[in-house]
Amino acid sequence: MGVGPILRAEDLTKTYGTGPVRVTALCETTLAVAPREFVAIMGPSGSGKSTLLHLLGGLDTATTGRIFIRDIEITGLSDKELTLVRRRDVGFIFQSFNLLPTLSAEENVMIPIAIGSRSGAHKEKDAKRLDHLFALVNMEERRHHRPDQLSGGEQQRVAIARALVTEPAIILADEPTGNLDRRHGRDVLSLLQRSAADMGQTILMVTHDPAAAVFADRVIFLSDGAIVRELPLEGDGNVEAIIASLAELGD
């Protein structure tokens, strides 16, 4: 079988609250993602997509079940160890960009590095990396702008650069195009696809948009906290297949 999965979840369950207000957001979900794979996650609102992503990225802890990154179990790690995992292995991209408003684009991109080293950063190496990243996301001109001086698409490109800066193996994106119009959304997605291919990264992306999902290698459908269908994408006619699946699952 060559290489094993880079990311693996076994019987993952997440419940919120207790007693009458108890909500099961995720129910015994099992999942494996191969290195360099690009997986789209779809499903109705409230079906547990964000919850799954947060658990996989170590932002939240599962109620039961196990998660492995490169065969190393991250469930049960202390908060400090989880933080290191996030810092080293995972890059996040959010629907609402989530740039820090007081910092410039460049400083935002540098946060994961700056936060990881006490002395700030290794100047020369970082400068090169920044040049490369800003060229990659096509934002060379606007490196020193603050988030409120950037359009939504530009902010999201900065956020992508931030997710890539530590060269993590896994990128987790929660509706990265949700706040963008179609054209900018498409830009962002092809950028994601290109850079991932470039650096050999694995991508998990939550989306509502079939036109976005077609960028992936495979689509996973969630409903009521469980994976109800998987759809490998190959060749043409994928958008239609996705729409058909969504309709079938009663969304």
Add this chain to the structure above:
Amino acid sequence: MRLSSLAWRNLATRKSRTLMTIAGVSLGVAVILATSIANASTVNAFKIMIDSITGKADFLVNSVAPGGFAAHKLGAVRQTPGVAQAVPGISKRTNLLFEEDELSVEFAGVDPRIDRSLRHYAVSGGRFLRPDDAGALVPQRLADEQKLGVGDSITIAESGTRHRFKIVGLLGEEGAGRFMGGRVVFISLARAQQVFDLDDRLTFIDVRVKDGADVDVVAGRVSERLGADFTVELPERRTEAISQMLRGLQVGLSFFGAIAIFVGGFLVYNTFSMVVLEQTRELGIVRSLGGSRLQISVLVMLQALFIGVIGSAVGLVAGVGLARFLLGFVSDTVNLQIHELSVPPEGLAIAILIGLAVTLIAASQPAFMAGRISPLAAIRIRAKVPSPGLGLIRLAFAAAVLGLGVYITFLPGGRELGRFAAWAVPIHATGDFLLLLGAAFMTPSLVGPLSRAISWPLRFVFGQPARLAATNLDRNRGRTAATAASVMITLAMLLSVSGMTSSFRHSVERWVDESLGADVYVSGPSTDTSYDAVYAKKLRKIKGVSDLTSVGYTVVNLGDGSALWRGIEPGSYQRFASLQIVEGDKEEAWKELRRDRRIFISTVTANSRDIGVGDTMAVATKEGKQEFTVAGVVIDFGGDMGELIVGSRADLKEYFGITDVSAFRLKVGGGALPADVAARIERRFPDMNFQVYDVQEFKGMVDEQVNQSFAVFSVLILLAAIVALISVFNTLMMNILERRREIGVLRAVGATRGQVGAISLIEAFVTGAIGGLFGLIVGGYLATDIVKNMKSLTGYEIDFIFPVETAAAALAMALVFTVAAAVFPARRAASTDISVALQYE
């Protein structure tokens, strides 16, 4: 549903916040009320004290010389036309001796047959005195304190003999029982004359004039009849002198009261900014449903009104309690036990008004901003409270106020203000207040550069968190500034009081070293106790004593007031100390002093009369008014409210007939320790009423007296500090509430809990440092102004000493406390649930 019920619900859902703000307002109101109660009660206590002993008397006759005057003078007074009644008395300060300690009290000898026609004795147990009574009347409170009752005895020592008095009656809390704040014992005139060795002499006569007679005219006649050896004192004069004496204290209290409410105002501003921030979404929803800007502002102001009303009400109750607490300190400061609270109605009104006004004004800006929240806030991802765009106007206003404040501090103080001398203290207090106000409004402009500068070195230790902390502080400039300003004001207050104290203490200690210079001090319980000169010889024989100089005291009449006359022996005195002679050639001055009618005067006396070396001064002596020539001006902290004449004992004898000694100053030799010599003296003369202090004790006592004079202010500073800390806490909580998402993002991209928490702690540290450093500068400047004023007001020569240690300690404390106040917010930030924070939209 009415809007007001929404306001109410908002307050109810954030109970702890609401309670904290109410606490802030009530603290401010309480301080204002407490200071006004303390002021009124102090004045009242002095009035009661004077009334209680004056009774129905219109004026009081005293002799110039201590040791009293012959009883036949009573006849002369009685025969003066217009006099309805003249009542004799004896008043002596002495110590009640208990097993463990002593208590300084006033012993009053009165004529039991007639005294009650003048003074009111509320006998609450036992009986009143009888003619030739050997017993004593003691205030009930004093008796209770010492666990004594009718039939028990009290003891004093005079001239080597112990005297016991059986308590025959107790006095209630009115009339004579309240004289000297209840630190008084009444005995019969006959017994007093015997105990104090006065033969048939008296020390005072109280006079009541006939109905319809002019008091001034009658007083003039009595004065003329008795001659220059006697003084005639009208009660108003004493009341006046006392309110003069209390003015500094009163202005000080009001000043600090005003500052407390000012700091409270920052807290209210802070909290309402927070309230608006927290309610941005709700307010946005109300707006999107058709609420007008005005309605939104009203919604916020209603909450402010509620907090103002409840806070003021609680503040009134707390104020009375606080006043009681403050009066404990004031009692020490003014040396009079104050038991009774007088609550001035205007004080109540002012406290409520200020409480409400400050709350409403402080809330008005956040309320206005709330009105400008966009209806979109309800649906926007990142709701934003509009920030005020008043930068330049505020800065100009701040600069103007600060400038005015500084200008006022440059005005001359005290008597140099001429016609406005009486206003010097209020004027300078206003200047100081404006200075603080201006500085406070300056802070927003300093937050940016200072937070960057202070956090810069922290970057090398904490890395990114320090950088983020600085940008966070700068982003919420107004809020950071309000908090830093609270810290600044607290520190400035602390520094000005400690600057004042340390300057005063330093000068007094220098005075002890350079002007007194003894190893052991021996004196009586008050300046009017004196000893036969033969004790000088007896004391010299004590083992370890190598040198001795005797000092005699009397209070002299200068026509326009009184002064303490300190009669010294120039020859032996110079072996002890050289005095701090500030005017005139030192050697020349000392030479002059040995001549007839040559004196040194204190700087206070020199300033108040505008005289110097070579000028003459008229002093009432036993031979009538005599001119004395000023040979030197000295810095001196003894004296009667600073009024002091240093003359020779020879003159004391010649012009006042005094040969007795009031104080002995000793030097020790042969390797003896001052403390041992002091102990030996106490053992050798147990019943002489000697107060013996070695130099260490003496300095300690002087220090304590200085500290006591300023202790009352520390309470107020403490309160301001508490309010400032609540502000720090609020601000940091706000910073965290507002940035939940950002904290979530930081955690998501790899920040540890510690790093996120560190941001809050660094924010607190930097805020504390901004406030602290600014406070040191402002406080240091204020302290110089206050000392300058104290100098020109009192005439005392005081060198300004910057209290370096206190300043360092205060800065350290400001940092420690602000960081401590950030611990809870930091933990909140650190424990942020990342996935919830990210979804929080």
